[in-house]
Amino acid sequence: DSGVTQTPKHLITATGQRVTLRCSPRSGDLSVYWYQQSLDQGLQFLIQYYNGEERAKGNILERFSAQQFPDLHSELNLSSLELGDSALYFCASSERDIGASEQYFGPGTRLTVT
Amino acid sequence: AQSVAQPEDQVNVAEGNPLTVKCTYSVSGNPYLFWYVQYPNRGLQFLLKYITGDNLVKGSYGFEAEFNKSQTSFHLKKPSALVSDSALYFCAVSFSGGYNKLIFGAGTRLAVHP
Numbered sequence: 093d094s095g096v097t098q099t100p101k102h103l104i105t106a107t108g109q110r111v112t113l114r115c116s117p118r119s120g121d122l123s124v125y126w127y128q129q130s131l132d133q134g135l136q137f138l139i140q141y142y143n144g145e146e147r148a149k150g151n152i153l154e155r156f157s158a159q160q161f162p163d164l165h166s167e168l169n170l171s172s173l174e175l176g177d178s179a180l181y182f183c184a185s186s187e188r189d190i191g192a193s194e195q196y197f198g199p200g201t202r203l204t205v206t
Numbered sequence: 207a208q209s210v211a212q213p214e215d216q217v218n219v220a221e222g223n224p225l226t227v228k229c230t231y232s233v234s235g236n237p238y239l240f241w242y243v244q245y246p247n248r249g250l251q252f253l254l255k256y257i258t259g260d261n262l263v264k265g266s267y268g269f270e271a272e273f274n275k276s277q278t279s280f281h282l283k284k285p286s287a288l289v290s291d292s293a294l295y296f297c298a299v300s301f302s303g304g305y306n307k308l309i310f311g312a313g314t315r316l317a318v319h320p
Contacts, residue, residue: 094249125307135296135310148305182249190306192238192257197249 096198117185212311229297
């Protein structure tokens with residue numbers, strides 16, 4: 093158990109809908125990362141927050157947004173969902189935002205868009 | 207552009223034999239290199255990392271990795287494979303000034319046969 097929690101575990105929704113994925117980092121970790129794992133794209137970095145502030149952005153679509161709250165939990169919002177958004181979404185956390193701080197991954201949320 | 211290559215989709219090895227999972231990288235600046243393992247229906251687990259110093263890095267579960275700057279490689283090794291090592295292995299890179307975001311390889315499936 094990494095100490096990172098993600099909810100829900102599974103999500104099935106229809107095209108055009110909006111969903112919110114939630115992540116709680118390990119105790120003491122200030123940085124949160126979101127990754128998308130799909131068969132065709134592999135594991136891709138989406139976005140990173142550190143203590144409530146956005147730090148880095150990757151291949152995140154404009155339809156997706158995220159935030160980190162004062163209690164350090166984070167939410168990833170996916171809107172106008174398309175079939176291609178079906179994937180496993182991982183949250184990870186680390187103590188620092190720089191310097192090769194190892195990341196601890198949650199179990200993931202499996203999103204299925206029908 | 208930063209990238210990671212894992213040239214083998216799958217590696218097969220007999221239990222008790224040594225194993226190697228290959229990884230090469232391309233990054234501007236000083237790389238930070240990582241290996242993660244993913245078991246079915248689980249998140250990624252950190253195995254080891256290289257930041258600087260000794261080229262041979264030891265990690266969890268008896269795994270080690272060798273950093274080779276001239277060949278831009280970071281191969282994962284274990285002297286004696288176990289059936290329980292069967293999983294999906296990911297090499298990843300971040301870099302100084304990159305805010306710790308990880309760029310992952312496509313993954314290599316390791317199958318250890320009894």
